[in-house]
Amino acid sequence: MKTNILVIGGTGKTGRRVVEQLQNKGIEPRIGSRNSSPSFDWDNKETWIETLSGIEKMYVTYYPDLAVPGAKEAIESLTHLAIELGVKKMVLLSGKGETEAEACEKIVMNSGINYTIVRASWFNQNWSESFFLDPIISGEVALPMSDVLIPFVDANDIAEVAATVLLDDTYNGKTIEVTGPELITFKDIVNIISRTSNRKLNFYDITLEQYIDGMKQMQIPNDIVWLIEYLFSHVLTNPKNQLVVNDIERVLGRKAKTFLEYAQETAENGIWSQVEVQ
Numbered sequence: 001m002k003t004n005i006l007v008i009g010g011t012g013k014t015g016r017r018v019v020e021q022l023q024n025k026g027i028e029p030r031i032g033s034r035n036s037s038p039s040f041d042w043d044n045k046e047t048w049i050e051t052l053s054g055i056e057k058m059y060v061t062y063y064p065d066l067a068v069p070g071a072k073e074a075i076e077s078l079t080h081l082a083i084e085l086g087v088k089k090m091v092l093l094s095g096k097g098e099t100e101a102e103a104c105e106k107i108v109m110n111s112g113i114n115y116t117i118v119r120a121s122w123f124n125q126n127w128s129e130s131f132f133l134d135p136i137i138s139g140e141v142a143l144p145m146s147d148v149l150i151p152f153v154d155a156n157d158i159a160e161v162a163a164t165v166l167l168d169d170t171y172n173g174k175t176i177e178v179t180g181p182e183l184i185t186f187k188d189i190v191n192i193i194s195r196t197s198n199r200k201l202n203f204y205d206i207t208l209e210q211y212i213d214g215m216k217q218m219q220i221p222n223d224i225v226w227l228i229e230y231l232f233s234h235v236l237t238n239p240k241n242q243l244v245v246n247d248i249e250r251v252l253g254r255k256a257k258t259f260l261e262y263a264q265e266t267a268e269n270g271i272w273s274q275v276e277v278q
């Protein structure tokens with residue numbers, strides 16, 4: 001089926017769920033990623049034209065994060081190309097409390113394209129599909145800032161909001177802040193995951209320096225270590241992040257998913273019960 005809707009990052013945490021939301025409405029969107037056909041690579045602008053050609057609306061997730069060096073330039077180039085190729089609307093996934101992400105939002109807002117910004121707090125799915133999964137599987141969770149209050153949000157809620165605002169032009173020109181319905185700490189989260197998955201999890205409250213040293217010892221690439229340090233030191237502690245916003249309820253007409261609901265579903269699918277491979 002021909003499609004004029006594009007989901008960049010359409011196999012990622014939110015993108016794949018936006019694709020599912022659209023498919024449920026009978027729309028088969030084009031996916032933009034390195035493994036899609038045609039292939040789209042943020043690091044190779046030559047791949048962008050084919051992916052954007054014939055597209056009317058697009059949902060954009062930047063990889064790995066709008067905070068990394070080069071993201072702003074990439075969003076600027078993509079937005080200009082989109083306008084040139086006749087794309088009518090862009091929904092940008094952004095991050096709450098990230099100065100660099102706000103700079104990317106401004107580029108889109110001032111470009112002249114119709115847009116909606118979906119500005120998200122940290123995702124629940126970081127614990128099942130991203131960097132917090134391995135410690136959970138190992139049973140040993142060592143994190144800094146264990147008492148900081150965070151309104152973790154569910155990627156399914158983000159995707160439902162993104163698909164809604166993509167299709168509904170009354171959201172043009174608006175910024176939708178997507179947070180979970182409650183403020184919780186890392187300690188609360190590890191307790192909830194332990195209870196729902198029926199596993200003993202040891203939690204260690206460490207300093208940011210110890211956390212960074214640990215990542216370096218595990219030979220995690222420098223750019224990822226930089227990003228995680230930035231997210232902890234600038235984003236997590238930003239007071240703008242420690243607020244619950246009810247935009248999910250406003251857009252979807254129902255309450256946002258709690259971390260407990262997410263944890264119960266995730267525990268059922270068995271991802272937290274895998275035995276660590278030595």
Ligand SMILES: NC(=O)c1ccc[n+]([C@@H]2O[C@H](COP(=O)([O-])OP(=O)(O)OC[C@H]3O[C@@H](n4cnc5c(N)ncnc54)[C@H](OP(=O)(O)O)[C@@H]3O)[C@@H](O)[C@H]2O)c1
Pocket residue numbers: 008009010011012013014015032033034035036040041042043061062063064065066067093094095096101120121122123126
């Ligand atoms: N995680 C959080 O808590 C959080 C909170 C707020 C905001 N955000 C924002 O969320 C955005 C990421 O969204 P997400 O979590 O939904 O996506 P994601 O899961 O991080 O992204 C994975 C997707 O990106 C594609 N991809 C990876 N490298 C690529 C490249 N070089 N070129 C093109 N595509 C590439 C992958 O497909 P291929 O492998 O096929 O390329 C896949 O479709 C970031 O910009 C971040 O700022 C995240």
